[in-house]
Amino acid sequence: MIQFEEELKKFYKSPEVGDIEDVIYNQDMTDATDLLFKIMQQDNNGTTNRR
Amino acid sequence: MKCYRCGATLTQHDFCTACKCDVRQYKLIIEASNRKYNEGLEKAQIRDLTGAVTALKQSLKLNKEHVDARNLLGLIYFEMGEVVSALGEWIISKNLQPNKNIASDYISRLQNNQSRLDTYNQAIHKYNTALDLCHQGSDDLAIIQLKKIVSLNPNHIKSNLLLALLYMEQEHWDKAYPILKRVTHIDHGNTQAQRYLREITRMTKQKSNKAKPKTKDSVVRYERDNEIIIQPAEVIEPNTGKGTLLGFVIGFLLGMAIIFFLIMPGRLQDVRSELEENIRIANENREAQSATIASLESRLADLTEERDAIVAQYGDIYGEDSNAEAVNALLSAVATYLADAKDIAGVQPHMDICVKNEAFFEKNTNSILGLYDSMKALTSPSLAQYHYDLGYAAYEAREYDTAVSELELAVMYYSENADSLFYLASSYQAEKKLDKAKEVYGIVIERFPNTTRASQAKRALDSMQ
The missing domain is CATH 1.25.40.10 (Tetratricopeptide repeat domain)
Structure with missing residues (x-):
């Protein structure tokens, strides 16, 4: 049985043309490679610190 | 694939062959x-x-x-x-x-394409407005907005889904269904649309089950010839024999009644109207022809009167046809005489025409009459003798009518011939024209006294009295 209010919560507003800057700036551009580089960097720092 | 550190192309090894980093x-x-x-x-x-x-x-x-x-x-x-x-x-x-x-x-x-971009933006803006209206409880206004969006941008899936949801909330399953089908056509994997469709199917099935309760007596079972026949209870088997015949007769009578009372009057009226129209046209044609005939008759009368007037006018100048013929005969006689003065036989018929025509002497000019007199002076003795010979021969042959006509001509040309007069009178007498005979006998006695012909004439007169 479909509940109208529950279903209505699943709908959210669409960005308009004037909001496109916000759409682009708010994009989370972090991907897996960034995480990998971060981990590799931390590993390198740790090795340096241990030294 | 490029190395993330130096940008060199990576090989199948797990390290970069350029910078040796672990990749x-x-x-x-x-x-x-x-x-x-x-x-x-x-x-x-x-x-x-x-x-x-x-x-x-x-x-x-x-x-x-x-x-x-x-x-x-x-x-x-x-x-x-x-x-x-x-x-x-x-x-x-x-x-x-x-x-x-x-x-x-x-x-x-x-x-x-700025206008197209504005259209898309407008659709998105209306969708956001409709969503706000839904949250506020104004479902009908939201539906109106969403309908406009669907017309601006039919592919906007969120608008279609929201509109379908609102219809389903109002139990307008028939309106929601095509919208959801459109969404699944655009996006086969849209789980939201598929869920809504399943809900519609379930709700409509429940409704149809409630509307049509099943009855126990909906079918009838019976056996015939070792077979079990199952048929719906409401079916009525067709009758045979008398029922069919009766039905046929009733149907036939009904059909005839429809034809006679409904169709025939209309057809008769059409035929009657057509006949009346034809009669009217015929009458009009007849009247037109009558008018034409009257007009032609009037014209004919006018032309006849005109002709008569012309004939009367020019008849005075040129004479009637017989007079013109006599003048032509005179001219022919003159021409024949001038060609050969001894050709009495050629002159005779032309001169005879002139001498017999009384109008010739009344209507012609003096010139014509003078010419006639000249011709007569020249030819009358010969013509008189010519006709006397013919007349006497006819008298001797007892052809008294020919004798009369020839001797009359002989007398016309020359009236001082006692023989011509005497035999003319005798011919009259023979034809029982006694008055004319007496007259001519009298002329013979008067003009030629103490002659043999006079004595013969006197005796003839005595015999007639």
Whole structure:
């Protein structure tokens, strides 16, 4: 049985043309490679610190 | 695949042959991103747009610099009616790879068609407004807004889903159904639309089951010739024999009644109207012909009167036809005489015409009469003798009528011939024209006294008294 209010919560507003800057700036551009580089960097720092 | 540190092309080894850095995990991530991109592409090709979006997002989460995945994601957003999201992805893609990027083409197409972009933006704005109205409880107003959106941008999936949901809330299953079918046509993998469709099917089935209760006595079973016959209870088997005949007779009588009372009067009226029209036309033609005839008769009378007037006018000048003939005869006689003076036989018929025509002497000019007199003076003795000879021969042959006509001509040409007069009188007497005989006998006695002919004439007179 479909509940109208529950279903209505699943709908959210669409960005308009004037909001496109916000759409682009708010994009989370972090991907897996960034995480990998971060981990590799931390590993390198740790090795340096241990030294 | 390029090395993330130095940019050199990576080989099958787990390290970069240029800078010697470890690239094993990096390669795994890139390969996973590519796999997700391929998955997204396959789903997009079969129009599972929702599934394609999920896979492409995962691909970009693994490798944000996957330009192809980003461009395809933008394309799918555009197909779903999310134009701004699509533009965002293409702009990011263009920033990551400015050259040889198809995203530049997509952006320029949208920017060049400003009116179309405004239409899309308008649709999105109305959708946001409709969503606010739904949250406020104004479902009817929201429906009106959403209907306009669907006309502006039919591919905007969220608008279609919201409108379908509102119809389902109002139990307008028949209105919600086609909208949801349209959504599944655009996006086969849209789970929300499929859930709504299942709900509609369930609700409509419940409704139809409630409307049509099943009855126990809906079928009838019976046996015939070792067979079990099952048929619906309401079926009535056709009758045979008397019933059929009666039905046929009733149907025939009904048909005849319809023809006689409904169809025939109309046909008769049509025929009657046609006949009356033909009669009217015939009468008009007859009247026209009568008028024409009257006109022609009047014209004929006028022409006849005119002709008579002309004949009367020119008849005085040239004479009647007989007079003209006599004048022509005179001229012919003159011409014949001039050609041969001894040709009495040629002159005679022409002169006879003149001498017999009384009008010739009354209506002609003095010139014509003078010419006649001259011709007569020249030819009368010969013509008199000519006719006397013929007359006497006829008298001797007892052909008294010929004798009369010839002797009369002889007397006309020359009246002082006692023999011509005597035999003319005798011919009259023989024809019992006694008055004329007496007259001519009297002339003989008077003009030729003491002659033999006179004595003979006297004796003839005595014998007639």
